Amino acid sequence: MSEKKVSPSRKALQVRTRARNKKPKFVRAESWKYDRFSLSWRRPRGLDNKIRRKIKGWPPGPSMGYKGPKIARYLHPSGYHEVIVHNVAELSQVDAETQAVRIGHTVGKRKRADIIAKAKELNLKILNFKVSAQTDTDEKEETEDEGAEEQIKDAKEGKSKPKKEKKPKKSPKKEKKSKTKPKKGEKKQ
Numbered sequence: 001m002s003e004k005k006v007s008p009s010r011k012a013l014q015v016r017t018r019a020r021n022k023k024p025k026f027v028r029a030e031s032w033k034y035d036r037f038s039l040s041w042r043r044p045r046g047l048d049n050k051i052r053r054k055i056k057g058w059p060p061g062p063s064m065g066y067k068g069p070k071i072a073r074y075l076h077p078s079g080y081h082e083v084i085v086h087n088v089a090e091l092s093q094v095d096a097e098t099q100a101v102r103i104g105h106t107v108g109k110r111k112r113a114d115i116i117a118k119a120k121e122l123n124l125k126i127l128n129f130k131v132s133a134q135t136d137t138d139e140k141e142e143t144e145d146e147g148a149e150e151q152i153k154d155a156k157e158g159k160s161k162p163k164k165e166k167k168p169k170k171s172p173k174k175e176k177k178s179k180t181k182p183k184k185g186e187k188k189q
Helices: 008-022 088-094 109-121 131-157
Strands: 081-085 101-104
Touching: 081 088, 088 109, 101 109
Parallel strands: 081 101
Antiparallel strands: none
16 A cells, blocks of 8 residues: 655644644643633743742643744644745745745735735735635625616616605603602601
């Protein structure tokens, strides 16, 4: 039997998941004791803190020994190395086999569209690009344009849509009888 060839990045991801399973879940000191503390990790800073001092019998804290495997370091969960791109010229330096593009957050709409178009030509994977969001905005623009065109045609032909009738305003609410406490010596009715 012949074994399936596994790509190096896929193998690295498998090694990383195996190592992650051995690593403990780091919890905030004494979060099990108080409800007001969440379980999410906070660095212990107290003089007498047992987790900071690494006292036996207390939960472990993060340290260099728990570092991930070297071959899987800086890998995106998709198996690609991330490359941040700010303009179209930087796309030429990206390797389509091992690297994926992440568009910088400061890049504007126009330049972002140029980067996406060029990346599609070069068959590059874009990590922070949502197809559905792009198509939704295009569809909204088309429907808005069609609606505007229909209104213009109707106005030219003399057709006008019937206006909605305004509802008459409601009269102010009547004040309720105020309940006052009876004075001393008076009886309730």
